[in-house]
Amino acid sequence: MRFTHKNATSFPLVALRAFTTVGRYKSFTRAAGVLGVTQGAISRHVATLESFADCRLFVRKGSSIEFTPEGLQLFEAVKDAMSTIELTMQLLAQRGRQHDRLRVRTSMPSFAMTVVVPSLGDYLARHGVQVDVITSLSPPQAGDDFDVLITRDLSLPGTESWELVREELVCVASPALVAAHQAQAGETWPMVAARSRPDMVATWALGADRVPEHLRVLATYDHLFLAITAAVGGAGFLVAPHLLVMDQLRAGALVLADERRIPSGASYVAYLHARSAHAQAARQFCRWLKGRLREGRP
Template structure:
């Protein structure tokens, strides 16, 4: 029985790499060591296991039944350790990484994420994006907060855009219902934005109890997909569906936009170690949204 302190961890990593590549030479190149070193580590592990883990077939190798069973057990763990180590090393050089947090997953997915490639191409910064609906806690690390419903008192803020709501649907659904009274329109909703329909209804002078709301989805991006598929009409921030309006998969059921009263704001975390990079990201995002708005 192998004692815990004698488990050859390096040999296990080498074994997993050989199992991944099926070749000692390629495994050695991936690990940055010599082929003979790979052979020694594999031999060490086979000695511990008291059985062969690979069958040699010329320059290539294949796993024995025991080797295959062991490989399936350790490969994910080895990959996790390698990834965690890479992140640890990157954390020592955090000047080239920016942590952006947002409470608006649909906005992030449809607007921010598609534009990040352009940001990274012109700025030597890698953006890590996380979503959370809860207010940030003092101990949480992030550089920028993008939100419409949270506040970060006492910190530098950037007003990004004023939210405008529109009613959209697939061309077929809009053509079918546009001539009908507004309160008879078949609406779909998103739990993440329960305020959207009431705000729109008030602006249209429609008693909310008269509205016909069918399916309800957790997030706006799911409701947008449902609207594209013809499930009904959706009240949604225009910024979220502008691409679909441009390509015609969604059309306006009502040409009038409704101001929701919400403002999208970016906060620079006062505890950030990368304040200048955070400010530059905010400037860039504000510019992107301004240019996007000008095309509406």
């Protein structure tokens, strides 16, 4: 491919978009349908790009098309960039107009992954509102773009709030690991833990009449959802919020190593952003999530 200085001043971006769409679908007809133009327009755009590059980009083989070596080189170089541009423009367009989507922010990635995201299909079916979930550990600022903040350790003073559920800690492990250690004292159990919640093991131990200093933590993971997966795999006993391991307990992938549920003293709270453009829908979402959690349905 040879690009001249004269051509570089008028690079055919529209033609490049048509080219990458043809490349994704391996069809001029399907590309025309995706872009909402005629097949003739797609052909003209590709011809423009071929003239610009001074080489063929596609060859026809019967009813199908294939890249030339030069066409494949160009496609591999620009396909990801074009996808990024298209997605970014879509997001900017959505932000610039009123819509019925809610933006829910949380400082708890494990809670979002385990509880919030799996339940959003039910919320959409019941209320017809799509929800975007954002995770951030940073304290929220007045100008941040979200409708609801769900947190355990942050706050949004001066706004409406709902206490969703009070946290209770349990000790769980795989059935095989519990069976292998059932005759041993709890202080000798091999433990795994999450760096994001270093307080949980000691809090549970004190409430369960164990000596925290005697517990053996053999492995740690950045987030709770990683530690839960490790516990399911038999890597060790895990102290976790009961809410976050309910599905694994129901499925039998984890079992309680100790029947006691120890209050941590923390609560999960939902705050309504004072500047939300969807305040009524945000209130509806908070009430729905609170009811779901109180019913024991993560």
